[in-house]
Amino acid sequence: MDCTIRCVVVVSFDMYNRVIMNEIKRVIYTCDVGSTLYQKKRRGPAFAWARLNPNEGTKSIRGSSDIQQLVKQLQLDIEEGYSVSLGFESPLFIPIPDNSRNLSKGREGDGDRSFASPIGLSVTTLGIHQSAWILKRLHESSSRKCEFTLDLQCWPPPSHRHILFCWEAFVSGKAHSDGDIRDAATAVVFFFDNERNLQRVNAVTAENPISLIGAVALWSGWTSDLTYLHRTTLVLKPSSVFEGEIQGVSRDSSNRGSP
Numbered sequence: 001m002d003c004t005i006r007c008v009v010v011v012s013f014d015m016y017n018r019v020i021m022n023e024i025k026r027v028i029y030t031c032d033v034g035s036t037l038y039q040k041k042r043r044g045p046a047f048a049w050a051r052l053n054p055n056e057g058t059k060s061i062r063g064s065s066d067i068q069q070l071v072k073q074l075q076l077d078i079e080e081g082y083s084v085s086l087g088f089e090s091p092l093f094i095p096i097p098d099n100s101r102n103l104s105k106g107r108e109g110d111g112d113r114s115f116a117s118p119i120g121l122s123v124t125t126l127g128i129h130q131s132a133w134i135l136k137r138l139h140e141s142s143s144r145k146c147e148f149t150l151d152l153q154c155w156p157p158p159s160h161r162h163i164l165f166c167w168e169a170f171v172s173g174k175a176h177s178d179g180d181i182r183d184a185a186t187a188v189v190f191f192f193d194n195e196r197n198l199q200r201v202n203a204v205t206a207e208n209p210i211s212l213i214g215a216v217a218l219w220s221g222w223t224s225d226l227t228y229l230h231r232t233t234l235v236l237k238p239s240s241v242f243e244g245e246i247q248g249v250s251r252d253s254s255n256r257g258s259p
Helices: 003-022 067-079 118-142 180-194 212-220 226-230
Strands: 026-032 048-052 062-064 083-088 093-095 147-149 163-169 209-211
Touching: 026 067, 026 118, 026 180, 048 067, 048 180, 062 180, 067 083, 067 118, 083 118, 083 180, 093 212, 118 163, 118 212, 163 180, 163 212, 209 212, 209 226, 212 226
Parallel strands: 026 083, 083 163, 147 163
Antiparallel strands: 026 048, 048 062, 093 209
16 A cells, blocks of 8 residues: 555544544543541642543643542533543452462562552552442442443443443552642543553453452442452553643532633
8 A cells, every 4th residue: 555545544544533532421530549537747638539531631630639529520420421430549459369379469560569568458448448438429329320340441432331430540650749639640641641552551460350349349339240359450550740730629619610
């Protein structure tokens, strides 16, 4: 094929994909798991979240440390017909190895941030605690408006199907910053940049996994399918910090246009 023709075909196909993607109502969230209690040194909670609308790009990033405001915004998005990608920065599945020698060891891809380290175990437990609270609130308000999934093949969702897709964010090393909201924003931007290639950037696996988020989905009522207890999730590991602007979310905000 002539190089010029090939180039036109590639460009046209890319433009077609962009048009299709822009027609899909979807939003991307990440929760930076941490204590929701006020901390003097931080002048606020350690918990944080960020939201990005892919059709508006990184200029649309909003963030907060208020977990109640997070659920409120999620409920608004689902009510308005958006599919939701919801990441948690905590281990969402762990290995149950056949060989006892491999107990207390990290997952393939954890590196020096093993779930089995003291800090990792603390974050893992808090992640179950907080994701269960969030998913329970969402199930009470929104379970008839979207379906729950851990399947990365379901994202981006077709325009006629509304889903709540949960995944794991793994923000560490050069991607980690001094700000919890910025860490959440780093994860949502990385997801946004790779949402058409999620399988390629999936970073962590585990032998014979037990799914913590699957257990949360069962407990909160999103599913009754016991196979969720054996499923892994997408795990994304950004390589650098997002340096762009992040808009704040006011506590009394009740509409999408409020900053």
